[in-house]
Amino acid sequence: MSKIIAFAAHPDDIEFACAGTLAKYKAAGWDVGIAISTNGEVGSPTLSKAEIAAVRKAEASASASLIGAEFFWLGYPDEFLFNNRETRLHYINVIRQFRPDIIICPDKDSDYHPDHTTTGQIIWDTHVMVTVPNIETKALACEKIPEIFYMDTVAGVNFMPEFYIDISDYWDTKEAMIACHKSQDSWMVDQYGVSTVEFGKTASRYRGFQAGCKYAEAFRKPKFFPGNTTRSQLMP
Ligand SMILES: [Zn+2]
Numbered sequence: 331m332s333k334i335i336a337f338a339a340h341p342d343d344i345e346f347a348c349a350g351t352l353a354k355y356k357a358a359g360w361d362v363g364i365a366i367s368t369n370g371e372v373g374s375p376t377l378s379k380a381e382i383a384a385v386r387k388a389e390a391s392a393s394a395s396l397i398g399a400e401f402f403w404l405g406y407p408d409e410f411l412f413n414n415r416e417t418r419l420h421y422i423n424v425i426r427q428f429r430p431d432i433i434i435c436p437d438k439d440s441d442y443h444p445d446h447t448t449t450g451q452i453i454w455d456t457h458v459m460v461t462v463p464n465i466e467t468k469a470l471a472c473e474k475i476p477e478i479f480y481m482d483t484v485a486g487v488n489f490m491p492e493f494y495i496d497i498s499d500y501w502d503t504k505e506a507m508i509a510c511h512k513s514q515d516s517w518m519v520d521q522y523g524v525s526t527v528e529f530g531k532t533a534s535r536y537r538g539f540q541a542g543c544k545y546a547e548a549f550r551k552p553k554f555f556p557g558n559t560t561r562s563q564l565m566p
Pocket of ligand 1: 339340343443446
């Protein structure tokens, strides 16, 4: 069974950036995982940190269950995620538990939110280490290095796509997953004058327009040695 997992900083980031792609992979028979770095505790103008964190965990979990995704809640304080020994070992253990072929994570080079770039940087800094037995965690080392793809930024700002996934057949699923995050909807309307679904729809429609389909999600692939080139990229 092939496996794909998306790591994101906040409870609703995955829905906007790559929920349609995860739904498409699930439909193709892959095991899907969703991992959230922070607890979203600053995501309310009225509820306490503990109250909104509980609400957001329930919303994210409900969204993940819509596509039967395994759900990992890492629980770091919203806006205060740091790349250190403790967090790296935690992420290594989560990756080893799920044992993915592919990881989708925030773009550490193009994104601008500190929790996003830190999540992307931790994945980048650990994705080879997951195979190293002398770096010990509860879960055993992976046999192979997972392939990394960067997800789109919020509203596509500063992100130059290299790949598009046509999610036209999975827009309804993506919309339902975004709608799970009810706590963010009225706040989004108050702050930015747009509902969460309208926000996700506009971004997916725009990427679809670029890709020549109705709805799409965009990705980039970071380069490193080894594993820069896949066979499909070689000359025939
Ligand atoms: Zn976010």
